[in-house]
Each structure stands twice: as structure tokens, then as C-alpha cells.
Amino acid sequence: MARIRLENLKKHYGKVKAVDDISLDIQDKEFVIFLGPSGCGKTTTLRCIAGLEAANGGNIFFDEKRVNDLEPADRNIAMVFQFYALYPHLNAYKNIIFPLKAEKMSSHEIKKKVMWVAELLRLEHTLNRKISELPDGDKQKVALARAIVRNPEVLLLDEPLSALDEKFREQMRIEFLKIQKALSVTTVYVTHDQREAMTLADRIIVMKEGKIIEVGEPEKLYEEPKNLFTGYFIGSPGMNFIACRAGEEGNIITEGNATIHFSKAVQKKVKDISIEKFIFGIRPEYLYFSKTIMKEGNYLKVKIINQETIQQIQYGNFYLGNNLYKCLMQDSESAGSVERYVVFHDEKIRFYDPESGEIL
Amino acid sequence: MVKLDHISKSFGSIQALKDVSLTINEGEIFVLLGPTGAGKTTTLKITAGLIKPDEGNVYIKDNDVTDVPSAFRNISFVFENYNLFPIYNVYKNIAFALKSKLLRVDDAEIERRIKLVSKDLHIEQLLDRPTSTLSGGETQRIALARALVRQAGLNLFDEPLSNLDLKLREELRVEFKELHKQYQSTIFYVTHDHDSAVSIADRIGILHEGVLHQIDTPENLIKNPVHINVASLINYPAINVLDCRLVGKKLNADGLLLYELTDAELHAIEKVTDKKDFQIGLKPRDIKMGKGKNQLSFSGKVLNIEYQGYNKVINVDLFGSNIRMITNEIVHKEYGDEINISFSKNDVLLFGRDNGKRIK
Numbered sequence: 001m002a003r004i005r006l007e008n009l010k011k012h013y014g015k016v017k018a019v020d021d022i023s024l025d026i027q028d029k030e031f032v033i034f035l036g037p038s039g040c041g042k043t044t045t046l047r048c049i050a051g052l053e054a055a056n057g058g059n060i061f062f063d064e065k066r067v068n069d070l071e072p073a074d075r076n077i078a079m080v081f082q083f084y085a086l087y088p089h090l091n092a093y094k095n096i097i098f099p100l101k102a103e104k105m106s107s108h109e110i111k112k113k114v115m116w117v118a119e120l121l122r123l124e125h126t127l128n129r130k131i132s133e134l135p136d137g138d139k140q141k142v143a144l145a146r147a148i149v150r151n152p153e154v155l156l157l158d159e160p161l162s163a164l165d166e167k168f169r170e171q172m173r174i175e176f177l178k179i180q181k182a183l184s185v186t187t188v189y190v191t192h193d194q195r196e197a198m199t200l201a202d203r204i205i206v207m208k209e210g211k212i213i214e215v216g217e218p219e220k221l222y223e224e225p226k227n228l229f230t231g232y233f234i235g236s237p238g239m240n241f242i243a244c245r246a247g248e249e250g251n252i253i254t255e256g257n258a259t260i261h262f263s264k265a266v267q268k269k270v271k272d273i274s275i276e277k278f279i280f281g282i283r284p285e286y287l288y289f290s291k292t293i294m295k296e297g298n299y300l301k302v303k304i305i306n307q308e309t310i311q312q313i314q315y316g317n318f319y320l321g322n323n324l325y326k327c328l329m330q331d332s333e334s335a336g337s338v339e340r341y342v343v344f345h346d347e348k349i350r351f352y353d354p355e356s357g358e359i360l
Numbered sequence: 361m362v363k364l365d366h367i368s369k370s371f372g373s374i375q376a377l378k379d380v381s382l383t384i385n386e387g388e389i390f391v392l393l394g395p396t397g398a399g400k401t402t403t404l405k406i407t408a409g410l411i412k413p414d415e416g417n418v419y420i421k422d423n424d425v426t427d428v429p430s431a432f433r434n435i436s437f438v439f440e441n442y443n444l445f446p447i448y449n450v451y452k453n454i455a456f457a458l459k460s461k462l463l464r465v466d467d468a469e470i471e472r473r474i475k476l477v478s479k480d481l482h483i484e485q486l487l488d489r490p491t492s493t494l495s496g497g498e499t500q501r502i503a504l505a506r507a508l509v510r511q512a513g514l515n516l517f518d519e520p521l522s523n524l525d526l527k528l529r530e531e532l533r534v535e536f537k538e539l540h541k542q543y544q545s546t547i548f549y550v551t552h553d554h555d556s557a558v559s560i561a562d563r564i565g566i567l568h569e570g571v572l573h574q575i576d577t578p579e580n581l582i583k584n585p586v587h588i589n590v591a592s593l594i595n596y597p598a599i600n601v602l603d604c605r606l607v608g609k610k611l612n613a614d615g616l617l618l619y620e621l622t623d624a625e626l627h628a629i630e631k632v633t634d635k636k637d638f639q640i641g642l643k644p645r646d647i648k649m650g651k652g653k654n655q656l657s658f659s660g661k662v663l664n665i666e667y668q669g670y671n672k673v674i675n676v677d678l679f680g681s682n683i684r685m686i687t688n689e690i691v692h693k694e695y696g697d698e699i700n701i702s703f704s705k706n707d708v709l710l711f712g713r714d715n716g717k718r719i720k
Binding site: 037038039136165166167170173174177181192193194195198199218219222232233234235236237238283285306308309310311312313317324 | 395396495496525526527528530533534537552553554555558559578582592595596597598645663664666667668669670671673675682684695
């Protein structure tokens, strides 16, 4: 059992506020992922939870117990880093049993534990081999095996996949999920890779400049980001954010003076917006071509300047003013420089306040 | 523009490149894609003249430059770690490339070029800053600027984006393509990052353990891989690979009967090989949910669903093998649920088990 509670956690390095007053509840057995660009404070937060960094302010609770003053060894946690920190000249078996040595277990018990974890991670064939002889994917599995062999209450993972080739990464993602299910361990994971976060997390914590920007389930953050930064950072490509102002009848005028036409329902919403300049947000995946437009529907006219393939999906790039935006292209369509109508559905439209970045 | 002709290179007992030949056309972006240790950087260094090949010749603009020192090849080179001078400011770092006695560029011309390139790369405001104070993305731009001001006919890039956050990488890819349009130089780019390769390349060469398997456009490589390594590296998510055996007229994969071959298909295979052991390659995007018409249908269990925004990757346990499929439909399934999947016979790629070569 381990519920983790961060209460007004702060960590400063000189003038830099690496973690700037964050509070968060992590449920028992939950898999949460801290996501953000480098320097956002995600790793520092993890290291505070681990006890590798002392917080400058605030509290960390495991269940009801305040752990700020406990040594890492006394927190019943296990940690896996980007670089595996294994003993290269020892075999996998000896690396895995390392944390058990301090625990006064019989050698029979130790062996049972290792076999259990080796089977779980399909590592049986590597146990007698030296770490230096193993492929990268297996090395990281051994590191993971070593971390979980003690049945920790909390598993902390710091960019565990970023040093691996894509092929291993896909395998390891599946392993992580399996382990998390099998062990029911509270897991805190740090990454800058939104794909990993979307795939693995029960909840994602989006961080930027030491602060938590938004917390939510992957699907929720993707479909309805409450903050501009979330929409930008989650999804590949990120969301289109088009600066605009209200035009006639509740339509909007964009940069470069293009008009985006809205349906009646959306026009009504636009009329209720109280600020003069705001931001229209929509995912590129929800903008698609149409030969004909409906007078009552949502549409804009664009000129596709080039196309781009991202994760085997084709996108077209178009300008509004000086900024590039993306829309979806079906397989059979070619770019050309002709003008096209792009249409979209009411429920995919979001409006944001450019000052605060928050959804309207 | 560039021609590598039967290049081989060994380091001690390790053969880094095995008879590699390729031609890069004037003005194109050519990407060499391969996993860590494939020999990509070695190929690039041989092109640059930083390493001499054991065998084979290097041609630049039809001149044999195999024995020409690097400085005389009129090329620019951006490494993974950018090699900027931390004590100089940005301007001096960029200018450095032009101060070489070989180039004889006068100060007025240097200033003109830097002005131009810094506008294109949005780094005008950084010119006075020491490079040690820059962020990763800024540093990357400076390294790029330094390569571009030389106006060399040939630009060599070694994983220039790999140290950056994923999000930044995505943005710079677009900029990179736009810049290439303006400067129209020839680009030779090596990377292990599938997404970068597919999104920027005119043509891609697939390098694996020193062997160059295939060169073609990204689309053609996906459609028509000649080797299992090509299929593995070019598809995202990774292609499904199943071992299978020809029993009579039937293809058996892990005890799962795939389908019966027609006589014509059987003859076609027998013409190429007398072996019975194969590998099947099946692209995640060629697998559909449900029972399709004229399709091979199977029933499996859902292992997990990777939510990736527009697309979802479903991992299906099919008789003990993990099969990945990709869909943009809404999926109402959970771990352990039964799922029907289907695919067309035509989408099954067949490779030799022993040599990995494409058979069908």
C-alpha cells in the first residue's frame, strides 16, 4: 500500500525554482507520468520523492507518513534510471539479487524470487550471461528486474526508455504495463516523450517551468486540453492554435485576415466570449478536406504548401498570416497549390485565453 | 553529387561497412537510417574525408576525392554534439566557419551572410550571447547556421536533432525542410530516428550492421521492402514478424494456420528458394478489426490498447504471439477481451528465415 501525497513541494537551486510549489495526490497502485520539456522540474520532483534531493519546502507523504526526513533506503522505493547502472562484469542473476543481499534471505528464497521476476520479464535465458554481453533492451529489463525483486511499494522510473532504440522501446512499454498489473505497485515515471506518456499512464502530470500545468487521463488531455501548453505538448503533431478575433455573425478573423466560418451553435459561443483577442484551438487530425461546404457548417479555405508524414499519417501544412498550421490529408490526396476547403465538427473546437493560456 | 562506390571499412576485427554503394543526387535530402552501431556515422565520416575507407572510392561532383583531405572537399558537417566554442559568442561561432584561409571570405561578406542566415533561423536576438547560455534548441540552430553560412554544396548531418526533446525535434524538422527549400543544398543526413527520416527525406537508405539493404523513397520502402530489416526499420509502429513454415501448401505460423497457397503462389516461392522456413511480415496498419470480406480472420485477446491520440495501437495476443494493429476507430475493449482481426492475403510479406530476403 502506498499513496503518495505532495504538499506544496519546493526545490530551488540558487535562484532557479526547479520545483515551484506543487501539490499532487497519487493513488495507491496508480501509474502516473510526469511529462514536460527538459528543465521543467519533472526529474527533480522524482528525486525528491526518492529522497535523493532534500526539498526546500513542503511535505511528501507515503500514506499518512511524512517521509521528508527518511533516507532513500528507508522509503521502500525502487528506482530505474535512463542508464542502467548495472555491474557490467557480473551476470544478470548476480545483478538482480544485489538488493536482496541486505535482507537476510535464505539462498533458496532468493532464487525463488529471481526466478519469479525473470519469468515475469522473460529474462530466464540471460541470467547466466554477463551484462556487457546483453543487448540494450535486455540490460534495461535486468535493471527493472533488480528494481522490483524486493517488492517495493513505490517504483520510480526516470526516462527508462530514452536510451533505447525504437524497437526495444515498444517491447519495454508492454513490459512496464504487464509489471504494473502483476505487481500492483504505485509507479511514478518521468519522460519528455508524450507518446510514452499517452501509452502507459493512468494519469499524466504535465509540467512546465517547475509548475504543474494540468493533470488528467491521457485521452482527456488529448481531446480537451484545459491549457494551451498541454495541447501543444501532447499529441504529435500538437494542436493548431490560431490567434483570432470575433468577426461578423460570430465567425472569426484570423491572422492574415482569413475568415473561419462557424456553425450556428459555435457562433453563439463566440458571441459570448468577452475578450477581444483569443485563440482558436483544434487538432490537425480533426481538420479534413471537403469538396463541398455546408453553409451551416464549420469551414475555412486554405492553400496547402507542402505535406508531411508523421507516424505514417499524412498532414498538409498551410499558412494563416505568418504561421504554419496542419490538417489531415487522406492517402489518395496530393497537395498541389490549389485552394481547398477544410471542415471540422463543433465538438472538436476549443477557445483559449492567450494571456492565461486557460480554456474559455 | 555524391557517389560512394563499393566502400568497405573495418575497425580491428569488426567490419563496420560491407561493400556499401550509394548515389546522392544534387539538391536532394538523402537520409541513412539504421539502428545504433549500423555504420551510419562511419559512412558519413568517409564522405567527409575524416576516415579513409579500406576499399572503394568516394566521388563528389564526379571527382574522385578518396585521397582529398576533408578541408578541400567543400562540405559542411554538423555533429550530434555541436562542437561550438563555449567562450565565443554566437556571432563568432558562426563566423568561424568562414574565417578559414581556404575560403577567403571578407568581413563584409561574412556579416552579410550571417545577417541573412540568422534571420532565416530566428536567431538574430542571440548573436551577442555566449553559446554556453543557450538552450538545446537554440544551440541546435546555431550549429545549423554555422553549416549554412558556408554555402557549401554538400551538408553532412550526424543525428543533429537527437539530443533534443521530442517536441522540439518535431518543430525543427519542419524548419529544416523549409530551409532546404531556400538554400537548395544537397543534404546527407544520418539518424536512427524513424520519424525524422520519414518526414524529411527525399530518399532513404536502410543500413543494418554495415550492409546497405535498400535505397528508395519513404513510401516505396514501406510498400516494397526487399529485406526484413528494411520492413522492421521503416514501419511505425513496428511491423509484426512471425516465424512460419511451409507445410504442404499451407503456411503455418507458431501452430496457427495462416492460409493455403495457390499453385501459382507456391511456384513463385519455389522459384526463389527451396527452403521451407520463412518469416512473415505484417504491417500494423494492414490489420483491421472485425471479420472482413475476402480476408483472413482470426480471433485473439486484447493485451493492451496504446492510446496515441488519433490512432490507437492494439496489442493482440494471437495464440501466444503478440500482434500489433493500428486503428483510428473507437475501440470499446479492455485487457483480456476477445477481438476479431483480419487482413488480406496480399498484405502478407514473406521473407527468408535464414537470410531475411524478401520472397513474396
